[in-house]
Amino acid sequence: MLRLVLAILAVLAFAQGESCESPQFQVASYSTRDGRLAAESAAELEITVKCKSGKQPSTLYADINGQTVPCAQSIGSPGKYFVSIAVVSHKQLTSGRTTVRLYDDDSYSAMRKARTDEAVRAVKPFGTVELNHPGVSYGPWLPSEFFAVTIFGAVWWAAYRERSRILA
Numbered sequence: 420m421l422r423l424v425l426a427i428l429a430v431l432a433f434a435q436g437e438s439c440e441s442p443q444f445q446v447a448s449y450s451t452r453d454g455r456l457a458a459e460s461a462a463e464l465e466i467t468v469k470c471k472s473g474k475q476p477s478t479l480y481a482d483i484n485g486q487t488v489p490c491a492q493s494i495g496s497p498g499k500y501f502v503s504i505a506v507v508s509h510k511q512l513t514s515g516r517t518t519v520r521l522y523d524d525d526s527y528s529a530m531r532k533a534r535t536d537e538a539v540r541a542v543k544p545f546g547t548v549e550l551n552h553p554g555v556s557y558g559p560w561l562p563s564e565f566f567a568v569t570i571f572g573a574v575w576w577a578a579y580r581e582r583s584r585i586l587a
Contacts, residue, residue: 439470439523439545446548450512454555460512462552464502464519466490476545480527482520483550487530490521514554520544 450462468475479490481502493499502519506512522530523545533539 439468439472439474439476441471442476442546443469444521444546444548445469448549448551450550450552451509452553452556454509454557459505459507460509460555461503461505462512462550463504464548464550466500466502466521466548468498468500468546470498476523478524478527479545480522482522482530482544483517487522487527509555512552514552517550517552519548519550521546521548 445467447465448462449465451457451460464481466479468479470476475498478492479500480487481490483502483504486504488502488504490500490502493501504512521544522542526542526545530539530542533542
């Protein structure tokens with residue numbers, strides 16, 4: 420009887436230690452900024468999760484604009500996750516701040532079991548972070564090489580003109 424009570428207490432203690440309590444997130448975001456050099460837009464989130472209990476979630480899933488992707492976990496530093504997203508055109512990755520919903524195993528399975536859109540929205544995520552994408556720049560209308568060649572041509576023309584005036 421004592422063994423049964425100890426086994427139940429051990430299982431409860433193990434189950435209690437598995438969850439991440441009051442997670443805190445630190446986020447760094449990187450995204451495509453030059454539209455002339457890249458045909459596609461890409462963004463990456465580096466998420467660091469710190470839990471009050473010290474137990475990190477084993478896997479995280481990120482929901483970005485309705486697309487759910489798994490997060491890659493860093494081997495070297497526990498609690499660090501990476502999310503990457505790539506889109507075909509620059510317009511599909513909206514500029515500004517985009518809310519990314521994070522799901523752990525429990526909340527992800529609840530979201531997968533939900534059958535309607537309302538039920539999916541009712542699932543409480545593990546946490547939310549923001550992707551900051553300043554937008555894509557296509558650079559100046561005229562490239563700097565054009566100005567360099569124009570200035571070089573003007574200097575050469577002025578020098579040639581002065582040389583012709585001196586020799587004449």
